[in-house]
Each structure stands twice: as structure tokens, then as C-alpha cells.
Amino acid sequence: MAEIPTNTIFDAIIIGAGIMGSCVAYEISKLNKKVLLLEQFDLLHHLGSSHGESRTIRATYPEPYYPPMVLESSLLWESAQSAAGYRVLTPTTQLDLGPSNSPSLQSVILNCSPDSLPATIFDSQKTLISGAFRLPDDWIALSTPLGGVIKPTKAVAMFHSLAVRHGAVIRDCTVVDAIIPIAGVGIRVSTTDGRLFHGIKCVVTAGAWTSKLVKMVTGQDLPIQPLHTLIWYWKITEGFESEMTPAAGFPTFASYGLPYVYGTPAMEFPGLIKIAVHAGWPCDPNCRDWSLEADEMVARVAEWIERVMPGRIETAIGPVMKQSCMYSMTPDEDFVIDFMGGEFGKDVVLAGGFSGHGFKMAPLVGKMVAEMVIGGEAQTAERIGVDSRVFGLGRFEGGGKGNLKEFGDQVKFHLGAE
Numbered sequence: 364m365a366e367i368p369t370n371t372i373f374d375a376i377i378i379g380a381g382i383m384g385s386c387v388a389y390e391i392s393k394l395n396k397k398v399l400l401l402e403q404f405d406l407l408h409h410l411g412s413s414h415g416e417s418r419t420i421r422a423t424y425p426e427p428y429y430p431p432m433v434l435e436s437s438l439l440w441e442s443a444q445s446a447a448g449y450r451v452l453t454p455t456t457q458l459d460l461g462p463s464n465s466p467s468l469q470s471v472i473l474n475c476s477p478d479s480l481p482a483t484i485f486d487s488q489k490t491l492i493s494g495a496f497r498l499p500d501d502w503i504a505l506s507t508p509l510g511g512v513i514k515p516t517k518a519v520a521m522f523h524s525l526a527v528r529h530g531a532v533i534r535d536c537t538v539v540d541a542i543i544p545i546a547g548v549g550i551r552v553s554t555t556d557g558r559l560f561h562g563i564k565c566v567v568t569a570g571a572w573t574s575k576l577v578k579m580v581t582g583q584d585l586p587i588q589p590l591h592t593l594i595w596y597w598k599i600t601e602g603f604e605s606e607m608t609p610a611a612g613f614p615t616f617a618s619y620g621l622p623y624v625y626g627t628p629a630m631e632f633p634g635l636i637k638i639a640v641h642a643g644w645p646c647d648p649n650c651r652d653w654s655l656e657a658d659e660m661v662a663r664v665a666e667w668i669e670r671v672m673p674g675r676i677e678t679a680i681g682p683v684m685k686q687s688c689m690y691s692m693t694p695d696e697d698f699v700i701d702f703m704g705g706e707f708g709k710d711v712v713l714a715g716g717f718s719g720h721g722f723k724m725a726p727l728v729g730k731m732v733a734e735m736v737i738g739g740e741a742q743t744a745e746r747i748g749v750d751s752r753v754f755g756l757g758r759f760e761g762g763g764k765g766n767l768k769e770f771g772d773q774v775k776f777h778l779g780a781e
Contacts, residue, residue, distance in 0.1 A: 367532065369559065373399045375736050376552050376562035378539050378576070380406060381413030382515065382722055383714050384568035385522035386729025389443070391736060392529035399560055400526065401552070402535040403572070407516050410648070411570045412689045413722070415594070416631035418513040419615040420723040421457040422480050423505070425470035425770050426697070430480055431747045432724050437509060439726030446525055451518040455609045455628060457510030458493060460485075460671070461619030463503045466770035468619040472505055482507050493614055494606050495675045510615040512627050515722060522729075542567075542580045544706055564736045565711045567703070571648040571689040573715035581705060586759050587716040590643030590690040591651050595664065595682035596635040603675050604634050617641075618671065622663050635683065636676065640664055641719060643690050653687065690719040695765030700731060700741070700754040712736055713756070 375391050377384045380402035388400040404410055420440070422433040444450050461468045463486070475482035485504040491497055498504055523533060538555040542565055545551045549563040569576045571589035578584060599607055607613045613628040626638040640660055646652070665678040693699060693716040703711035712735050714728055721728065731741035731751065744751040758765045 367399070367534075367560070371397070371561070372548065373397045373532075373560065373562040375399070375564045375566060376401065376550065376560055377566040377568060378542075378552070379403075379568035379570055379572075380519075380523070380533060380535065381411055381568065381570050382519050382522070382725040383413075383570075383717070383728055383732075384566070385519050385526060386725045387566050387568060387714070387732045387736075388526040388531045388533075388729075389522045389529070390729045390733035392526045392531040394733070394737060395530075396737070398526065398531040399562065400523075400531055400533045401537045401539060401554075401560075402533070403538045404535065406523065406533070406535045407520060410689075411572075412691065412717070413519050413570070414516050415686055415688060416514065417627045417637060418515050418722040419457075419625065419627055420452065420509070420511045420513055421459075421507070421615060421617070422509045423457055423459050423471045423482075423507055423617070424474060425467045426768070427474050428749045428753055429724075430474050431749055432727055432744075433509070434479060435743065435747050436724045436727035439730065440513075443521065443525060443726060447521045449521070451514045451521055452511050453609050453630065454511040456612070456614040457507045458496065458504060458614040458616040459507075459619065460492075460496065460498065460502060460504035460616070463501050465619045468503065470770055471619075475505065475507065480507055480509065493612065495603075495613070495672050496616070497671060497673055499670060506614065512609065512615060512630055513722065518725075539576065540579070542707075542711065544710060549710055550707075563710075565707075566732055566736060567711065567713045567715065568732075569715065571691050573691060573713070575648070577703075577713070581703070581707075583705075585699070585716075585756075586694050586765075587699065588692045589646055589648045590692050590719075591646040591655065592639075592643035592688050592690050592719065593655065593657055593660075594637060594639045594686040594688055595661065596632060596637050596684035596686075597668070597682050598677045598680065599629060599634055599636055600675055600677055604629060607636055607675070618667065622660070622667065624664060624667050632684065638664060638668060638676070643692075643719075648689060651687070691716050692718050693765060695758070695768065696720070697766050698728070698754045699756060700728065700735075700751060701756045702735070704756065709735075709739060
């Protein structure tokens with residue numbers, strides 16, 4: 364691969380080529396700006412948060428600021444797929460269910476709207492929802508039209524190719540060891556193999572390595588905790604395989620309460636369905652326990668399946684496939700999208716802490732960050748009615764835990780190790 368001339372000054376240097384970094388690179392390069400996208404590992408590696416077979420898209424959230432972000436992002440997903448000429452997102456409906464007294468689930472319902480996000484509400488009944496889900500006593504469910512399964516590795520590759528099509532330069536196996544403000548130029552980025560890159564602006568989208576990088580560069584401790592999480596695939600009971608596919612109308616789904624269970628239709632592997640817990644174990648992203656089995660958590664998922672999806676999944680044999688992933692958790696589960704500040708001012712933008720639910724909104728995050736880099740503010744967020752200050756670093760000053768919420772049951776469970 365040809366070396367980059369040392370006198371090249373990029374409009375933006377992006378550190379981290381996962382889904383967020385690739386979307387930022389695409390959005391900035393579309394503006395005829397010079398973009399350099401750096402990745403510490405091989406492109407499309409399986410060590411972070413942007414790989415695997417599936418991610419869900421849903422607009423159902425307890426927080427009022429996420430639904431409009433997902434709705435806007437769904438339009439950007441369609442636009443990117445149109446530009447690429449192929450699809451990475453398979454649409455379905457979304458089913459949310461849980462105890463009727465769950466504050467989170469009640470907030471989800473309040474955030475639905477007949478105009479933007481219509482919802483059909485179900486209460487306890489004998490009829491199976493979507494042919495598979497039985498509501499326990501005192502449970503409720505809601506079905507919304509915006510759901511779907513995203514192919515994550517394919518999606519990252521799509522944004523890489525779109526960015527390159529617009530002139531972006533991508534370099535993998537490039538480990539950054541310093542980000543230095545340079546008067547009159549902007550930012551100098553150096554790597555462990557001695558290379559130097561110069562840019563007017565810099566963006567940090569380093570996923571689970573964000574806290575390490577920020578600590579190294581500024582000495583600042585960010586409350587973004589890497590979590591090692593596990594994803595399980597279960598065998599569908601013989602005879603029900605075709606009923607649990609997107610083509611049959613089977614939904615993506617999330618179950619509130621403890622445990623917080625989520626899943627996707629049978630799509631990635633014939634005869635298997637992904638059902639997992641939205642939780643994980645604190646870890647150093649460079650020193651993970653790859654042998655982790657989480658028997659207790661598996662047992663809780665199996666119990667949930669028997670209670671809510673009776674007769675549809677073979678739980679006795681346990682999950683037949685396991686995959687590892689990473690979360691980058693903030694104390695309030697909200698994103699960090701802000702300028703680095705300090706000696707960097709507005710020359711470095713930080714986008715991290717996506718807390719296991721940011722993938723679906725990556726195209727919008729890419730657009731917001733691009734607007735911050737080029738114009739100094741996220742205009743799209745304002746246009747769709749989202750106050751981007753909710754993602755600011757200031758909420759953690761003085762040891763703060765971030766945005767206050769009335770439905771903290773999920774957050775505690777997500778951050779707890781079992």
C-alpha cells in the first residue's frame with residue numbers, strides 16, 4: 364500500500380474504523396474533504412463492537428431523545444444502501460414486552476406516537492403473539508413497525524467502501540500513541556511505528572479502547588467501562604423453523620425487567636435463533652477472558668424462554684453457538700458525543716460510550732460528528748428535536764453519574780457482573 368506523503372494535511376483524521384468511524388469518514392468525505400481513517404487492528408476484525416452476524420434496529424426507547432434519532436437514522440441507512448447498491452438491513456417489526464409495572468416499558472409506550480411511531484398494545488391473553496410469545500400474567504407488549512436486523516460486518520465494509528469512493532484514505536494495523544495540538548495546523552497524530560499524520564481536525568471513535576486512548580492523550584479518566592458480553596444462538600424446535608424468520612413476519616424483540624432479554628428472527632444460521640441478555644462483565648479490552656461461559660446467565664435465559672416462548676426453543680441442550688462482543692458502557696447508558704475540550708478545544712471530537720445500543724444509530728452519529736467537525740455544531744440533532752447536550756462530557760464532571768432517569772433498573776443490571 365502506498366505511503367501517504369508527509370506533507371499531506373487532512374481535513375479530518377478519524378481514529379477507529381468500526382461502525383462509528385466508518386460512518387464519520389463517509390459523511391465527511393462526501394463533503395469533498397480529505398479524510399484519513401485509522402484502525403489499530405485489521406479491518407473488519409472481531410475484537411470490538413462492530414462485527415458479527417446481526418444487530419437490531421428499533422425506535423422503542425424509554426428515553427425521549429432516542430426515538431427521533433433512530434427514525435432519522437433509518438432514513439440514512441436506506442440512503443447508504445441505495446448508494447452502495449446492496450442491502451445490509453432486513454426490515455421486520457419490533458416487539459417489546461415485560462411486566463406491566465416496569466417503569467422502562469411504560470416510558471417506551473409514552474414515547475410512541477400515532478404520527479411518528481404507532482404502536483399496537485397487547486395485554487395478558489391466551490393467543491400467542493407472532494405465533495411464539497406468551498405473555499405471563501400482568502405482562503404487556505407493544506408491537507411497532509420499525510424493527511429489523513442489520514448485518515454488522517457487512518455494514519462496516521459498506522461504509523468503508525462508500526468513504527473510499529469519495530476519496531477517503533484508510534490504514535489498518537495502525538496504532539495511535541499520541542494526539543498533539545499543533546499551532547497553525549491543527550492536530551498531529553503519531554503511531555507506534557513512527558509515522559506522523561497531520562489534520563485540521565481529529566475524531567476519536569475507538570470503541571472499547573476510548574477510555575485508554577483519552578487517558579493516554581489527556582490524562583482524563585472517562586467513565587466509559589468496557590464490558591465483555593456474550594451472544595447465544597439456540598436451536599428452534601423442529602417444525603417451527605420457517606415460522607420464526609423475517610419472511611414469516613417474526614419480529615426483533617426485547618423483554619424488559621430482569622433479565623433484559625433481546626433477540627432476532629432466525630436468519631443468520633438456519634434453524635437457530637439469537638436470544639441473549641443485555642449485560643456483560645467489566646474487562647480490559649486487551650486482556651479478555653475468552654473462556655467465559657456464564658452458566659448462571661444462560662440458565663436465566665433458558666428460564667425466560669420456557670416462560671415466554673413455550674415449546675419453540677430447545678433449551679435443555681443450552682445454546683448451540685456462542686459469540687463474544689464488547690460494550691462501552693457509560694453510567695447512564697447514554698452516548699458521549701462532544702468536543703474533547705481543554706488544550707484541544709473544538710479540534711478533537713469524541714464519539715464513544717455507545718453502551719450496547721448505538722449501532723442502529725451509527726449513520727446519524729456519523730452525520731452529527733461530521734457537522735461538528737466542519738461547522739462546529741450538530742445541526743441535524745437540533746432539526747429533529749434532540750438536544751445534543753445530553754451527550755456532553757459535562758454531565759460527568761465532579762464524579763457525576765450522568766443524566767438522571769426514573770427507570771434505573773436496567774442500568775444497574777447492565778453494569779453488574781454475574
